[in-house]
Amino acid sequence: MSITPAFALPDFLYGTAWKEDRTPNLTELALRTGFRGIDTANQRRHYFEDGVGQGLAAAYRAGVVTRADLFLQTKFTYQPGQDHRLPYDPQASLSVQVEQSMASSLVHLGTDHVDSYVLHGPASNYDWTEDDAEVWHAMGKERDAGHTRFLGVSNVSLDHLLGMAATGAEFPAFVQNRCYARLGWDRAVRQFCTEHKIIYQGFSLLTANQEVVNHPLIATVATNANATPAQIIFSFARSIAMLPLTGTSDAKHMEQDLESQNLKLPAEAVKVIESLAG
Numbered sequence: 001m002s003i004t005p006a007f008a009l010p011d012f013l014y015g016t017a018w019k020e021d022r023t024p025n026l027t028e029l030a031l032r033t034g035f036r037g038i039d040t041a042n043q044r045r046h047y048f049e050d051g052v053g054q055g056l057a058a059a060y061r062a063g064v065v066t067r068a069d070l071f072l073q074t075k076f077t078y079q080p081g082q083d084h085r086l087p088y089d090p091q092a093s094l095s096v097q098v099e100q101s102m103a104s105s106l107v108h109l110g111t112d113h114v115d116s117y118v119l120h121g122p123a124s125n126y127d128w129t130e131d132d133a134e135v136w137h138a139m140g141k142e143r144d145a146g147h148t149r150f151l152g153v154s155n156v157s158l159d160h161l162l163g164m165a166a167t168g169a170e171f172p173a174f175v176q177n178r179c180y181a182r183l184g185w186d187r188a189v190r191q192f193c194t195e196h197k198i199i200y201q202g203f204s205l206l207t208a209n210q211e212v213v214n215h216p217l218i219a220t221v222a223t224n225a226n227a228t229p230a231q232i233i234f235s236f237a238r239s240i241a242m243l244p245l246t247g248t249s250d251a252k253h254m255e256q257d258l259e260s261q262n263l264k265l266p267a268e269a270v271k272v273i274e275s276l277a278g
């Protein structure tokens with residue numbers, strides 16, 4: 001199965017979390033290495049979105065890419081997920097917070113629109129709440145105003161998605177989740193995504209699944225393909241219709257991660273890896 005979006009989408013997203021002062025240089029390096037999808041969030045606690053914008057600007061100045069070459073994705077984060085450096089007035093309604101967070105993201109990223117705007121995580125770990133419905137509606141208004149092309153949700157369970165569907169809300173274009181091998185690589189959510197033509201973005205593919213990455217079977221598949229175990233995991237992810245993220249800070253790993261796009265895993269290997277529990 002391969003990802004067949006109705007719009008141009010990169011095969012890999014470069015994640016910018018936890019890079020602090022190195023964010024501008026690493027964002028620029030990722031673009032120079034060939035990444036065309038950038039994932040960030042207006043959540044200063046884990047991301048330096050303004051630094052991402054600095055990296056983009058440096059790449060534009062150097063003629064590496066133009067804005068039109070890129071897929072830029074950022075997120076709205078509820079106050080409990082933030083520290084004191086809020087991108088909105090916490091006294092304002094959630095709808096206004098979405099507006100303010102988006103306006104601030106556009107300034108940080110030096111653009112008049114992003115390609116994808118993602119709800120970083122629902123308000124409750126269990127249900128799709130009225131707060132989520134308000135925020136989702138406000139995000140829809142941002143899309144209608146031309147500030148984003150598509151909408152997404154992150155850190156969601158099947159229950160969240162079913163709850164969202166029950167409100168009659170439009171489905172997201174993207175779901176971005178931490179992908180655990182021990183949950184069948186998030187099988188239930190991926191299945192929902194397939195049924196509703198939602199593109200599943202997987203993060204922590206290496207860090208959440210160390211036992212699988214180090215599994216002898218992966219080593220054998222890697223040797224046969226003349227690739228590294230990390231490349232096998234990313235290639236596997238793509239084989240099951242996932243859009244993978246990598247947050248590597250290493251120049252060589254950036255190259256290897258992108259090169260994994262050229263690997264074609266035998267169907268049997270994909271089946272076996274899918275059944276590996278971490």
Ligand SMILES: NC(=O)c1ccc[n+]([C@@H]2O[C@H](COP(=O)([O-])OP(=O)(O)OC[C@H]3O[C@@H](n4cnc5c(N)ncnc54)[C@H](OP(=O)(O)O)[C@@H]3O)[C@@H](O)[C@H]2O)c1
Nearest residue numbers: 015016017039154203204230245246247248249250253256
């Ligand atoms: N929505 C959310 O709540 C959420 C949460 C977490 C992350 N994210 C997004 O997802 C992005 C990626 O996060 P992540 O958790 O997947 O990854 P990550 O924590 O950034 O870490 C990737 C790890 O894999 C290693 N790695 C990458 N390529 C490798 C290779 N070819 N060979 C060996 N090791 C390799 C990296 O080491 P080196 O640096 O040494 O290469 C690093 O230790 C984040 O930056 C963020 O944008 C979103």
